[in-house]
Amino acid sequence: MNRRTLLGAVGTLGAAGLAGCLDDDSESLFQNPFSGRGLATPVPVELTNEGDNHYNVHLEAYDPEAQRETYDGAYTVVPNERVSAPHLDGIDQQLRVTRFGGDHGDDLVEQASITRDTQYVRIRIFDDDIEVEAPEGEGTAPDDDLPEAEEADDANDSQSAE
Known part of the structure; x- marks a missing residue:
């Protein structure tokens, strides 16, 4: 057996031996989007300050399965400002939003669950409250003409009743 054949066999056996390690589904530090669980789509995040004061906001997400911060x-955020934050990963995780009140009131905390089906996260900041919206299902980013879609559904319901 020559040297080239021997090195080729050793390389092939080494790669085959490690192939199972790369597909291990145990508590890994990295989520492999190609491991048969589907692609983790990005989830857009939008913050809007509808209050009269500026606020410091902290966003943190935690993957309880992998026990790591994601x-x-x-x-x-100043009044009447809209901020597009970096996208979240579309994996199962918990999002915590903290609005620091500072001189303008108490600190407020809200939480939301993010899954692979979450379409977007919209955070609305008020002087006395925080609203976190994280809808799931098929569709795209939020529409401002949602009431028109509801009216069309009502019209279809009335036609089907006849």
């Missing part, structure tokens, strides 16, 4: 961001 997202961490801090933003200062």
Whole structure:
């Protein structure tokens, strides 16, 4: 057996031996989107300050299965400002939104569950409250003409009743 054949066989056996390690589904630090669980689509995040004061907002997400933090961001949002934050990974995780009140009131905390079906996250900041919207299902980013779609559904319901 010559050297080239021997090195080729050793390389092939080594790669085949490690192939099972790469597909291990145990508590890995990295989520492999190609491991048969589907692609983890990005989830857009939007913050809107509808209050009269500026606020510091902290966003953090935690993957309880892997026991690791998946997202961490801090933003200062002035009144009537809309901020597009970096996207979240579309995996099962918990999102915590903290609005620091500072001189303008108490700190507020809201939580939301993010899954692979979450379409977007919209965070609305008020002087006395935080609203976190994270809808699931098919569709695209939020539409401002949602009431028109509901009216069309009502019209279809009335036609089907006749």
